[in-house]
Amino acid sequence: MKKFKFNKISFVVLTVAFSFGLTSLVGATTTVNLGSSDNFAVLAGSTISNTGSTVVNGALGLSPGSSVVGFPPGTVNGTQLIANPIATQAQTDLTAAYINAAGQTPVSTVPTELGGTTKMSGTYDSTSGTFGITGNLTLDAAGNPNAVFIFKTASTLITGGASSVTLVGGAQACNVFWQVGSSATIGANSTFKGNILALQSATLTTGANVEGRVLARNGAVTLDTNIITKATCALPPTPPPVPVIISAPASAQTPVPPLISVEKIPNPLALPSGSGVVIYDYMVSNTGTVAMTNVTVTDDKCVAVSLISGDNNLDNKLDTNETWRYRCTTTLFQTTTNSVTATGQANGLTAVDTAYATVVVGVALPPPLIHLVKRPSAFTLPSSGPVTYMYTVTNPGTVALSNVSVVDNKCSPIFGPSGDVNNNTMLDISETWLYTCRMNLSVNTVNTGTAQGSANGLTAIDFSLAVVLVTPPSLPNAGFGPDERSAISWNFVAVAGAFIVLLGSLLARKKRVI
Structure with missing residues (x-):
């Protein structure tokens, strides 16, 4: 069986208050x-x-x-x-x-x-x-x-x-x-x-x-x-790493890769009066087609992450129709960006998603949030063929977003959006915008979608990648059918027999000469 490891990583960059200068x-x-x-x-x-x-x-x-x-x-x-x-x-x-x-x-x-x-x-x-x-x-x-x-x-x-x-x-x-x-x-x-x-x-x-x-x-x-x-720089995001795909023999069946999504929302987003308590809520969803086991959620700066709800049938599997909710509470004394990583397994493969969120301390304006989920129309292809990517963009924050855009590093043009209900060109917190892109694939492909939007002079960015596995065509059958194998066997016996007769004749002649 093939082994795959792939990540879908979300980053948010906010041009809001960190308490340090950034040299660039x-x-x-x-x-x-x-x-x-x-x-x-x-x-x-x-x-x-x-x-x-x-x-x-x-x-x-x-x-x-x-x-x-x-x-x-x-x-x-x-x-x-x-x-x-x-x-x-x-x-x-x-x-x-x-x-x-x-x-x-x-x-x-x-x-x-x-x-x-x-x-x-x-x-x-x-x-x-x-x-x-x-x-x-x-x-x-x-x-x-x-x-x-x-x-x-x-x-x-x-x-x-x-x-x-x-x-x-x-x-x-x-x-x-x-x-x-x-x-x-x-x-x-x-x-x-x-x-x-x-x-x-x-x-x-x-x-x-x-x-x-x-x-x-x-x-x-x-x-x-x-x-x-006061406005201070935040580090720009880095696109997620390309998954490592290790090929298997052509006879192995291509597994369906799992796909996981995590959304992280701090409450509050801003602590204008100084240090305070922040509650992080994490929504972990199965955006693929196969149930996942061994689901984990960890935060790099908030230790006590606990599952609140979501496993409706209590089977310890993140099913395709479920969203698991986690929570963690901490006290922040300065502007803080932290990450949460969710993992899940299916078919011997592991899906990973990481999301970032920033809480500003000493600033009243809340930073924007944006969330992108990218999903291919097919996770596996028996051979080369077309795939349509669907990009779902939501606003989990508290302020409407302007200048919203979606790009893909391997697929263009991207069409959309649909979903701007009031036609104000703003991604409101109640709206879901949809984009699509279609391309032909002939090899295993990993590509990254990027969504961004602005509010209060700040910019939020989220990345989402998708993996599509393409099974290479089998080599032509170079063997023989049953009848052909039978004929070849008898021909081999005949040739071998003639060789033995010839060898015996040569040995007898050699003996007479000696």
Whole structure:
């Protein structure tokens, strides 16, 4: 019998708060290490003042000054660190980060006005020494989630009212840096992305929102009915490994491979006020055609995973019509990404599925979740032939997803989606979107589907692979039928007899000669 081992692994990448800086290399532009200032959504040198119902999602710090006013009515969903050693160290690290950003090369010199333009990863300055944004600035990572954007000014950064910075192609706010030589002013009702590193002060006018950080080295941070959300990078996902398929003799019967799916949902997805208890629920389903035994579920950071329900007939088999539910409870003290791995066996084969989930600590915005199940129309083929892949995409999170897409590394084109019930191009939490792709297979094939969707400026990604086994055609029969074997046997006897007679004659002649 053939032996197969295959994995279907799910990953979720979220551009949300980890409590550490991530160093990456993208061409000649490297990310700016913020050090301990990475932990702050707002950090100032002299004072912090607020008017209105500002919300700061992350820590708020001040050093060496000590005057913070306007909280309340403002809200800080994080720790306030005022004139203490932690804030002092953060200012020291901010200075180092500012110097690092200012020294980045090579530099592309562009016009002062950034509005209405699209910029790729790189380091930029302007001939005037200032930058402004009127309208929309688009930052395009070209599919690289580690792409870094650095904008350097000798003087000011001023954005117009209702202006915006849009991230596309996998760009992350955590990797955008604005090194400002004097002061930054973000216009009213604008949407700004990136980390402001100002030598002097930073002012957010009424209704301006920032995904990133507002960091001022020497001066004040002034707020007015704003939302500031600290954004930090998450590691991008890696596609699942290709299964190892060991061939067996052609006479062995091709087994039907099992297929398992695990979905992981944390509750809550965000702990804006700090550490807290999180309950992980795991839904394990049999998406194949054969029942599985020896089902296991393990989490790399939550130990006590227990089966809650689902084995309806109590036969200890994950049947094709069952979903087993598991649960694990833990306490998180920082933003955490952990994985769950589910395995099941059938026909001497093992199916594996791994899913990832992130819970953010100190940030109010919940990260998105997406789930993909890929299923072939046939798990085995007696010879080459067509297979149709069905991709089922769901939203197990709490926010609708935009920019949803599905791609496959070996099958194209993919058709779909169907299932957008309200035609709003958003994958709502109540919807299931379906995609299909058809291809011809002549050999054992493993291919990977990838689904992604965005919400709150964050992106969720899930992978799903499928295995189809193709039995090679048998070699032509090179033997003989029963009648042919009988005739050959008698012919062999006749030939052998003639040989013996000839040999005897030769020996007798030799004897006479001697």
